[in-house]
Amino acid sequence: MSAFTHRHRKNLLAVGIAALATASLAACGGADESPTSAPSNASATVPTPSTAASTTLAAAPSSNATAFGEPKTEKKTSQTVTCTGANTKVVVSKVSNPLNHLLITATNTGKVPCNAYKAPGLRIDEAQAATQINQDSQPQAVMTIKPGESVYAGLTTSSAAGEGTDGFTARKLEVHFDSRDGSGSVDPHATWIFKSGVYVDSAAQVTFWQSSVAEALTW
Incomplete structure (x- = not known):
């Protein structure tokens, strides 16, 4: 190498x-x-x-906060009160059919609904006893009147067949509203004056409060 x-x-x-x-x-x-x-x-x-x-x-957003972070406010429901002469307007009118009948209209003039219990308590002139109530006319439920709406009752003033007794010409009608527990009427009541007078006898009776004119005048 x-x-x-x-x-x-x-x-x-x-x-x-x-x-x-x-x-x-x-x-x-x-x-x-x-x-x-x-x-x-x-x-x-x-x-x-x-x-x-x-x-x-x-x-994490709060469940009680709005989009702007402010607490929500619950909308309060309207309270229902008892109908009286203070929160309703009562009108009594004559009708052509059926005979010897008057129509009682109660309109809610308040700001919340009111309940019209049972039937109107009627005192004709200075009568000591209230006008008898037609028990057959009792509706299925209590009549609740919203503001501006009305309920109705039919008043038979005398017997169409002439079977009534103790007839007289009435000048004034007091309309009382029943209490919720049925213990009596609540104040104030409404008063209607008949300018021409209305003939009334022992056959006079009034229906329960009804939701329509037709139902009130059926009895």
């Missing part, structure tokens, strides 16, 4: 050893850097448990 060839091989071996050493150092340096950089990135992006909880609570 010539001296040139021997030196050439020796040089190649030295270059190879240097390359391997460089690669080993590079590999060792990369492994040392990755653990130090990973925790810093994690601490910058992952929120702590307390932060996450407070963020969730702040974002």
Whole structure:
């Protein structure tokens, strides 16, 4: 082997050893850097448990808040009261059919609904006893009058067949409203004056409050 060839091989071996050493150092340096950089990135992006909880609570809307953050207000329902002469207007009118009948109309003039219980309590002139009530005319439910609406009752003034007794000409009619518990009438009552007078006898009777004119005049 010539001296040139021997030196050439020796040089190649030295270059190879240097390359391997460089690669080993590079590999060792990369492994040392990755653990130090990973925790810093994690601490910058992952929120702590307390932060996450407070963020969730702040974002949740209150069930009692409006879009502007103000508390909701419950709309109060209208209270229903008992009808009296103070919150109703009572009108008594003559009708052509049936004979010997008057129509009593009670209109709610108040701002809330009122209940007209049972039948109107009628006192004709200075009578000591109230006019008798036609029990067959009792409706299925209590009559509730909304503001501006009306209920009706039919008053038979005398017997069409002439069977009544103790007839006289009445000038005044008091209309009383019954209490809820039926213990008596409630004040104030309404008063109607007959300008021309109305003939009344022992057959006089009044219906329960009804929801329509037709029902009031059926009896």
